Amino acid sequence: MAMARGSSGLAYPERFYAAASYAGFDGSPSPKGVSSKFSTDVALLLYALYQQATVGPCKIPKPRGWSPVEQSKWTSWNGLGNMASTEAMRLFVKILEEEDPGWYSRVSNFVSEPVVDLAINHNLKDEPIAQNGNAFLETKTICSENGTSSENQDKDIVLDGLGSVNLYDQWVEPPVSGPRPKARYEHGAAVIDDKMYIFGGNHNGRYLSDLQVLDLRSWTWSRIEVKPGNESVEAPSPVTVSPCAGHSLIPWGTNKLLCVAGHTKDPSETIQVKVFDLQTYTWSILKTYGKPPVSRGGQSVTLVGSSLVIFGGQDAKRSLLNDLHLLDLETMTWDEIDAVGVSPSPRSDHAAAVHAERYLLIFGGGSHATCFNDLHVLDLQAMEWSRPTQQVEIPSPRAGHAGVTVGENWFIVGGGDNKSGVSETVVLNMSTLVWSVVTTVQGRVPIASEGLSLALSSYNGEDILIAFGGYNGRYNNEVNILKLSHKSTLQSKVETPVPDSVSAVHNATKASRDVESELENGQEGKIREIVMDNVDSDPMGTRVEESNERLLAILKAEKETLESSISKEKMESLQLKQELAEAETRNTDLYKELQSVRGQLxxxxxxxxKLEVDVAELRQKLQSMETLQKELEILQRQKAASEQAALGARQRQGSGGMWGWLAGTPPNQKDEDDDDA
Structure with missing residues (x-):
């Protein structure tokens, strides 16, 4: 078949492959760099022409569950119909020349090389590919000097997934590879050594027990094949890990994962702590002492030093909990904590974090009917609950959200309020209790889901959040990452600090006394310093003394003004303390009243x-009475008929008797016979 030729005299197949290679097509079905060179419409058209020229007309079915990008690619390709491959080649080259007239001069070395080499073997530099607003480097195969192909020497750098993230404070979806885990929510996630581990979860009411791992350097998924383990160190016997959801996955050391609590189909009476060894790939059950908590799911588990702090959740009977337990990982002993103060109301699917290794923070969560956005703080030294005042705008109520801490910042992602998912990613400065919004997503995306997981990793000193899964009307298995900017991670340093803000109201009086003392000492020292400087500068002058006296008077007036301000602040602080005490009292009374009303209800x-049962019994008796009444009426009618028949018989018997009636003798004739006799 004769080949069409272009204006340069180069056969279209050769020129087409040179153009395709320059545009970023390397022979695979998808463009490698075209989206970074041209607009979206041009890129889609080039993709469609390339497919038409190399594959032929589109015969694959229209994608249904793919992304909008795949839908657009299919639409563009299918729209070409039965266009000939040579015509598609010609249009491909023509559009490329219109968009970039000088492309051919920059790749003129392609003319003398074979067509196959043109499509595979070129020495163009790697181009970044834009995906979800982020730039990722693509590894290409290059030709060595002896003609054999070898992998790019910078492969480790190119495949260093976390290092390829360029956008800050924006959620992006990295190009993951490997078999993706089943979509799920209410699973557990933890990061150890640049690997994110996913265990269990819920998919369409079915609990899962698989353990998946995502390599954060190559963005590759793989499944861990679990080997039979031991129940405990003392009792070697095989362990079968039941599928579960609503559990917590905690990194322990450098090579172990702790799986705490969770819902199962056959729940145990108490919480079990399972351990996965990343070296032996085995599960085992942690042998503990003391009284373990009742089994549950949707609780929070926080690692504080060498102890696990467990709060709340929902037991197997769907009863909400607000109890507090501690597991010492050194002695493996359980301890139930009876803290003072007003504890959070019973809830599940909340978030918890620890600040300064002393304060446990509880945010949000939900009951059977509502979601919360309250913040509670537990002083782990005094074992006292408090509810501090949150600053700025408080986030909306939510449950099923996830959180991680970076320094003194607590990042909260996802969650929902039984109506829709939460689109904002927020951060709480745990020192100032100031909320701020990091970013907002649009539409129904995995980030705005309930039951998603959130983990933290770092690369070259930069912190990166990694979210996976969740449910927002559908089950998700996508990975999204957010690289924290310098501003967001150091936000607390530019805010005005509040002394010990997690118990700021409790320490307000002490802070006022400290400020007053500092002001008094500072003012007196300043007065003495100014006076001595003036005396030394002019020891002989009377004017200096007068000036000093005026200065002293001014400073004394300022001191009195400051003392007055401090007194007002102290009064306001006392008033706030009284209002807080009254509010806590009212809250306690309302809670007691609520409990009383619940008991009455x-x-x-x-x-x-009981009344409904009585009514049912009375209705049954009433139906029986109606039946008896009908039977009584029937018997009464039968009785009346019998009485009527008996009465007629007596009347006949009285007028001649039965025998006369049978003989046919008239009554009058019988009487006459009697008279003759």
Whole structure:
């Protein structure tokens, strides 16, 4: 078949492959660099022409569950119909020349090389590919001097996934490879040594037990094949890990994962702590002492030093909890904590974090009917609950969210309020209790999901959040990452610090006294310093003394003004303390009243149930009475008929008797015979 030729005299197949290679097509079905060179419309058209020229007309079915990009690519390719491959080649080259007239002069070395080499073997530099607003380097195969192909020497740098993230404070989806885990939510996630481990979860009401790992340097998924393990060190026997959801996955040391609590199909009576060894790939059950908490899911588990702090959750009977337990990982002993103060209301699917290795923070969560956005703080030294005042705008109520801490910043992602997912990624400065929004996503995306996981990793000193899975009307298995900017990670340093803000109201009086003392000492020292400087500068002058006296008077007036301000602040602080105490008292009274009303409601419900039973019994008796009444009426009619028949018989018997009636003798004739006799 004769080949069409272009204006340069080069056969279209050769010129086409040179153009395709320059545009970023290397022979694979998808463009490698075209989206970074041209606009979206031009890129889609070039892709469609390339497919038409190399594959032929589009015969694959329209994608249904793919991304909008795949939908657009299919639409563009399918729209070419039965266009000939040579025509597609010609249009491809023509469009490229219109978009970039000088392209051919920059790759003139392609003319003398074979067509196959043109499509595979070129020495262009790697081009960054834009995906979801982020730039990732693509590894290409280059030709060595002896003609054999070898991998790029910078492969380790190119494949260094976390290092390829260029956008800050924006969620992007990296180009992961390997078999993706099943979509899920309410799973556990943890990062150890640049690897993110995913365990369990819920998919369409089915609990999962697989353990997946994502290599954060190559963005490759793989499944861990678990080997039979031991129940404990003392009792060697095989362990079968039950599928679960709503559990917590905690990194322990450098090569172990702790799986704490969670919902299962056959729950145990108490919480079990399972250990996965990353060296032996085995599960085992941690042998503990003391009284373990009742089994549950949706709780929070926080590692504080060498102890696990467990709060809240929902037990197997769907009862919400707000109890507090501690597991010492050195002695393996459980301890139930009876903290003072007003504890958070029973809840599950909340988030917890620790600040300064002393304060446990609880945010949000939900009950059976509502979601919360309250913040509670537990002083782990005094074992006292408090509810501090949050600054700026408080985030909306949510449950099923996830959080991680970076320094004194607590990042909260996802969650929902039984109506929609939360689109904002927020951060709480745990020293100032100031909330701020990091970024906001649009539409129904995996980040705005309930039951997603959030982990933290770092690269070259930069912190990166990694989110996976979740449920927002559909089950997700996408990975999204957010690189924290210098501003967001150091935000607390530019804010005005509040002394010990997690108990700021409690320490308000002490802070006022400290400020007053500093002001008094500072003012007196300043007065003495100014006076001595003036005396030394002019020891002989009377004017200096007068000036000093005026200065002293001014400073004394300022001191009195400051003292007055401090007194006002102290009064306001005392008033706030009184209002807080009253609010806590009202809260306690309301909670007691709520419990009382709940008890009354339960009693009324029981009474209502009994009344319904009585009504049912009375209705049954009423139906029986109606049946008896009908039977009585029938018997009465039968009785009346019998009485009527008996009455007629007596009347006949009285007028001649039965025998006369049978003989046919008239009554009058019988009487006459009697008279003759």
């Amino acid at each position: 339960a009693a009324e419900q029981s009474r209502c149930f």
